[in-house]
Amino acid sequence: MTGRAVVVVGAGVIGTRQLHAVLHAGDRVVAVVDGDLDRATALAAESGASAFTSLPAAVAAVGADAVIIATPSASHLRLALDAVQLGCDVLVEKPHRVPGEDAGALATALERTGRHFAVGMTTRHWPGVRALAAALAAGEFGELLSYTDTMHFQLGPDDLPGWYFDRAVSGGGVLLTNGVHAIDRARALLGEPLELLHARLRTVFPEHETEDSAELVLTTDSGAPVLLSMLWSPVAATGAGVAVTGTRGFGRVAMDGSWSIRTDAGERSGPAIDADEPFAAQWLSFRDAEPGFGLGDLEPTLQMIENCYREVAA
Ligand SMILES: NC(=O)c1ccc[n+]([C@@H]2O[C@H](COP(=O)([O-])OP(=O)(O)OC[C@H]3O[C@@H](n4cnc5c(N)ncnc54)[C@H](O)[C@@H]3O)[C@@H](O)[C@H]2O)c1
Structure with missing residues (x-):
């Protein structure tokens, strides 16, 4: 296709x-x-596309097979x-909905139309x-002892548009x-239900309406601890990424995309990646209708996020 x-x-x-990912794929x-x-006109000029302020008007004027939502x-x-x-x-970019919204009408529309839907x-x-997903699925790490995902970012005053904190x-x-990335990744990689034991949210920047720190303690069905730590910090982060520890080895993916897996079967690793690379891979995954990114796959992640907000509010 x-x-x-x-x-x-x-x-x-x-x-x-x-847009670059779509063009890169031809x-x-x-x-x-x-x-x-x-803004629409400036980006459209990169691809010879037309610019609009309304989605229905765009589809009516030029027709389309697929829509990418990045608002x-x-x-x-x-x-x-x-x-x-x-x-x-x-x-659609993540998250496919925000807490308090109901995706029921979207699920019904997808069922009725048979259109393909994926979350970015x-x-x-x-x-x-x-690589980590494949090694976990193959049981290369032996018994899982712990899984940690540390998404720590330094946040300067102009690093994110103001709407992120509204x-x-x-x-x-x-x-x-x-957290939607960290929870989704843990659920997908570990392949078993996760139970939320504790959530703690904090604001680091006094001017932000929303939380800058989220610490989640979860456990797998088999009892392994899963620790997810998300932070926007005024200070440069150290040592962020995913780390898997098992009875037969270790796996690590750093936030620059570099990775290593060391088990009793051997060692392998990969370099840091360019920021555009995963978007190119994602477009191909979407175009080929790769399973695992649909509404049913992501709803449990959103429900866990809602539980965290509820637990902290309680
Ligand atoms: N997958 C990832 O790695 C990743 C990384 C960062 C952000 N994101 C997600 O991407 C999305 C966009 O983030 P961004 O940083 O590009 O934001 P941005 O502020 O840079 O761009 C958003 C654009 O949407 C436009 N817009 C706002 N409301 C609109 C509407 N109703 N209809 C049409 N246009 C509208 C704005 O004018 C703006 O040009 C967010 O949902 C964010 O969560 C994903």
Whole structure:
């Protein structure tokens, strides 16, 4: 299924990466949609696409096989439903919905139309995460002793647009924005249900409405501890990434994408990756309808995030 006609909604940082991924694969971006027409026009010019401020108007004017949604998080569910109802496949940036929203109407529309839907869990397309997933699935690490995922980022004043800290537009802070990756990754890699034991949220930057720190303690069915730590910090982070410890070896993926696996069967590793690389892999995964990124796959992750917010509020 090559040569697909794609509409990109959201001409910001991630919409730009997504547009490049589509072009890199030899597919076509036929329209760029943004609430700000100047932004849409500037990005559309990179691919000879048309610019619009409305998704239905874009699809009506140019037609499309697929829509990529890369707008602020609280607009994702509505735009995804619109895109499916317009007859398009949908790749939506994470999270596919924000806490308190119900994805029922989207599930019904997907069932009725048979359109393909996937959530952009980009970090699962990192070569190191794929290698770790394969090693875990093959039982290479022996009995799992612990799993930790540390997503720590230094945050300068202009590193993220202000909407990330406005709950009405973002839906939540670091737990939602980064925790959705960490929880999804743990669920996908470990392949067994996770139970939430404890959640602790904190604000580090006094000017932020949403949380900058989320510490989650979980456990697997087989009793291994799973520790997920998400942080936006004024200080440069050290040692962030995923670490698996088992009775027969170790696995690690750093936040720059470099990775190593050392088990009693041997050792292998890979280099840091370019930021565009996982978006290119993700587009191919979506185009080929790779399973594992659908609504049913991601809903339990959103439900766990909602449980964390509820537990902390209680
Ligand atoms: N997968 C990843 O690695 C990753 C990394 C960062 C961000 N993200 C996700 O990507 C999404 C976009 O983030 P960003 O950093 O690119 O934001 P951004 O602010 O750079 O871009 C968002 C764009 O959407 C436009 N927009 C806002 N509301 C709109 C609407 N209703 N309709 C059309 N256009 C609208 C804005 O004008 C802006 O141009 C977020 O949901 C974020 O969670 C994913």
